[in-house]
């Protein structure tokens with residue numbers, strides 16, 4: 001159900017104010033006409049996402065990114081598998097990001113990716129030497145090799161998709177997990193037909209039918225920091241080693257429980273026309 005207080009499509013004039021200006025700054029798109037100069041549309045969206053845990057400052061779950069495996073073994077995101085999948089990224093200032101627009105003409109393959117700043121500091125993870133490569137099922141371990149996470153099931157890695165050759169501020173990020181199929185669960189908000197469809201978005205490991213791959217966006221729904229899985233010592237120290245963890249303000253998400261979320265986002269039709277210029 002849409003949030004109360006907004007019509008299905010309510011147009012307001014150019015008053016997104018601080019929120020829009022902040023989003024523009026976060027996206028590094030100051031060279032373009034400010035979003036505050038534009039008409040803005042407020043639209044409700046609904047999406048299946050990994051469950052945000054109680055007590056987290058983040059208000060919503062992270063949206064699922066449906067996956068499929070190509071003949072070559074690469075993992076590919078399936079945009080538009082549900083209506084609002086790409087629109088969701090606008091919350092984090094991606095109104096003009098080419099990959100978030102239907103006009104994107106690159107591929108949908110997912111590729112290992114971490115922020116430049118982390119790369120400069122040096123990575124000590126199982127995927128450190130394959131950053132930039134396509135994510136392939138053949139390369140993905142069953143469990144995280146780091147002994148710190150030995151007690152927790154599955155393995156995970158951060159990726160970018162629909163963002164090849166884009167600057168950092170126009171990069172769409174996510175995380176992919178390989179996990180035992182039996183631990184993936186659905187809340188009561190997911191009806192059986194939806195559950196069937198969502199399970200189709202989590203392909204089985206070709207040589208291990210007990211494992212599935214699942215992916216979600218990694219931009220925390222609190223303030224858009226990048227959340228991670230099996231990467232942060234702080235997650236283990238605070239008792240959340242088996243959760244997606246955002247170190248900015250300690251939001252936790254249960255990647256193995258799928259829920260449904262409703263929220264509103266801004267849409268700037270003129271900004272979309274300017275998409276690709278950022």
Ligand code: FES
Nearest residue numbers: 220222223246249
């Ligand atoms: S908890 Fe604040 S941005 Fe993630």
